[in-house]
Amino acid sequence: xxxxxxxxxxxxxxxxxxxxxxxxxxxxxxxxxxxxxxxxxxxxxxxxxxxxxxxxxxxxxxxxxxxxxxxxxxxxxxxxxxxxxxxxxxxxxxxxxxxxxxxxxxxxxxxxxxxxxxxxxxxxxxxxxxxxxxxxxxxxxxxxxxxxxxxxxxxxxxxxxxxxxxxxxxxxxxxxxxxxxxxxxxxxxxxxxxxxxxxxxxxxxxxxxxxxxxxxxxxxxxxxxxxxx
Numbered sequence: 001x002x003x004x005x006x007x008x009x010x011x012x013x014x015x016x017x018x019x020x021x022x023x024x025x026x027x028x029x030x031x032x033x034x035x036x037x038x039x040x041x042x043x044x045x046x047x048x049x050x051x052x053x054x055x056x057x058x059x060x061x062x063x064x065x066x067x068x069x070x071x072x073x074x075x076x077x078x079x080x081x082x083x084x085x086x087x088x089x090x091x092x093x094x095x096x097x098x099x100x101x102x103x104x105x106x107x108x109x110x111x112x113x114x115x116x117x118x119x120x121x122x123x124x125x126x127x128x129x130x131x132x133x134x135x136x137x138x139x140x141x142x143x144x145x146x147x148x149x150x151x152x153x154x155x156x157x158x159x160x161x162x163x164x165x166x167x168x169x170x171x172x173x174x175x176x177x178x179x180x181x182x183x184x185x186x187x188x189x190x191x192x193x194x195x196x197x198x199x200x201x202x203x204x205x206x207x208x209x210x211x212x213x214x215x216x217x218x219x220x221x222x223x224x225x226x227x228x229x
Contacts, residue, residue, distance in 0.1 A: 049088060053125065057083050060121040064114060064181060070106045071114075078103070079114075086115070087122040117182045124178035131164050136189050138203050139164045141177055144184030153216035154185055160213075161190065161206040169209045171216060 061080050071079060079100070086096035096115035101108055131139075143150070143158035153170045154177075162168040164187075167176040177185035192199040 049084070052129065053087075053122070054080075054084070056125045057087075057118075057122060060118055064117055070110045071100070071104045075104065079118075083118045083122060086119060087126070091119050091123055093119050113182060116184075120178040120183060124176045128164055128176060131189060136164060136191070138162070138190040138206065139187035140190060141168055142186050142188055144177075144186065151180065151183070151216070153213050154180075154183065156212055156216065157185070157210075160210055161203050162187075164189070168213065170213045172214065 057080050058076075061076050061083065082096055082099050082103075086092045086099075089095055093112075093115045096119060097108070097111045100106060100111035100114055104111075138161055141154075141157040141160050141162060143155055157168055157170065160168065164176075167174040167179070177183065177187045190197070190203055192201070195203060197203045
């Protein structure tokens with residue numbers, strides 16, 4: 001939990017610590033509805049090089065079946081290394097897409113699908129780790145709105161508050177934005193004193209479980225059509 005001392009010098013103290021801090025918070029976000037600038041956690045791609053993230057990336061690669069279909073399961077180690085390089089290069093989706101396409105001779109569409117999926121997963125996990133290390137507790141789901149076939153439950157989750165440590169409880173499981181296959185959802189962090197709730201209290205509207213997110217229509221499988229063409 002964030003204490004008052006931490007909040008009072010949030011931006012200045014973390015900026016001064018620089019590289020020695022777990023992460024940095026910058027006062028560069030758009031103002032909120034009351035005209036206040038909201039601090040944001042700076043994404044540090046170098047944090048990808050640690051045992052926890054290595055295990056996460058390994059699990060992420062194993063969850064996307066089209067890697068086995070179009071690249072071959074025997075190449076998963078090489079794919080894991082490629083994902084790590086791209087994540088450490090600052091969410092370099094193009095770099096990963098190019099490497100997958102040229103190394104394995106797969107279509108651009110398939111390479112792009114894998115690259116986007118894996119980088120989004122890694123980004124979410126790095127952000128979660130960084131934010132928890134800072135003592136941040138709550139986030140607000142922001143729907144990606146980028147696909148033609150959005151997940152109905154992700155659309156309904158837009159604007160809802162969840163605990164960063166657990167994610168949102170959707171259809172019987174905990175999930176972070178960006179962790180489902182090809183999910184482009186993100187989240188914004190909530191800070192006491194900036195989003196109208198105090199240290200040690202719960203943000204207005206927060207629920208552990210939202211009933212409306214437990215029964216949603218199944219997403220059309222059309223979002224997978226053509227990937228392997």
